[in-house]
Amino acid sequence: MIRLSQMKLPRRTRAGAKPLALPSPVEARDFSRRLRAWYRRHARDLPWRRTRDAYHILVSELMLQQTQVSRVLDFYARFLARFPDLGSLAAAREQQVLAQWRGLGYYARARNLHKLARRVVREEAPRYGGVLPQAPEALRALPGVGAYTAGAVASFAFEQRAALVDTNVARVLQRFFAPHLHPKRARDLTTLWSIAEAVLPRTGRASWTHNQALMELGALVCTARVRHCGRCPLRGECQSATND
Numbered sequence: 001m002i003r004l005s006q007m008k009l010p011r012r013t014r015a016g017a018k019p020l021a022l023p024s025p026v027e028a029r030d031f032s033r034r035l036r037a038w039y040r041r042h043a044r045d046l047p048w049r050r051t052r053d054a055y056h057i058l059v060s061e062l063m064l065q066q067t068q069v070s071r072v073l074d075f076y077a078r079f080l081a082r083f084p085d086l087g088s089l090a091a092a093r094e095q096q097v098l099a100q101w102r103g104l105g106y107y108a109r110a111r112n113l114h115k116l117a118r119r120v121v122r123e124e125a126p127r128y129g130g131v132l133p134q135a136p137e138a139l140r141a142l143p144g145v146g147a148y149t150a151g152a153v154a155s156f157a158f159e160q161r162a163a164l165v166d167t168n169v170a171r172v173l174q175r176f177f178a179p180h181l182h183p184k185r186a187r188d189l190t191t192l193w194s195i196a197e198a199v200l201p202r203t204g205r206a207s208w209t210h211n212q213a214l215m216e217l218g219a220l221v222c223t224a225r226v227r228h229c230g231r232c233p234l235r236g237e238c239q240s241a242t243n244d
């Protein structure tokens with residue numbers, strides 16, 4: 001059984017509670033190795049996993065917010081056929097962008113993506129040179145890009161050693177390391193980000209697989225509705241494992 005090390009987080013997880021221990025480097029390595037081995041055998045073949053084009057990855061990440069993968073696949077292909085790069089998106093009118101997004105919902109995502117393209121390609125071209133920045137902090141300065149999306153683009157497009165926490169990742173980390181946390185509570189989510197950073201492998205390439213694997217496990221095995229612990233690579237060490 002993995003024992004969490006006594007390395008302490010700099011803050012208490014809740015008033016009066018003991019500080020939560022972060023995983024030690026040995027525990028983190030074991031956790032990540034199991035995940036990545038599982039991913040290599042079970043990952044779905046998705047188009048945005050076959051590319052390192054930062055714009056294509058950004059489009060996929062924005063479309064996947066609040067939306068099922070199966071639903072995004074067609075929209076992703078059609079959108080990129082119409083707007084294959086940041087330049088073509090920046091040159092379009094907002095109505096044209098919204099028309100291409102029609103049916104996917106949450107239209108603020110499309111408006112922000114369009115604003116982002118215009119900023120990078122036109123309004124602040126000297127600053128960005130027409131391309132997306134690589135660092136998560138710089139990505140976060142762009143319209144519609146939050147902490148998760150910045151981490152995803154930095155990791156999946158640029159192979160940066162960047163952590164990311166979406167609802168799937170938060171659920172897996174919470175169940176495995178800290179069942180008492182509530183991912184919807186802001187301070188607990190901050191703790192889960194600290195755990196996500198602590199378990200990242202050392203290289204950007206390994207972090208790419210690790211991050212994809214965490215998200216995939218949350219989508220296929222450790223889901224919000226049901227935990228398939230019997231086919232989970234983390235079962236032996238997980239604090240929330242069931243006997244199914």
Ligand code: SF4
Pocket residue numbers: 172175176221222223227228229232233234235236238239240241242
């Ligand atoms: S063992 Fe079960 S609860 Fe733990 S991470 Fe795997 S599926 Fe989730």
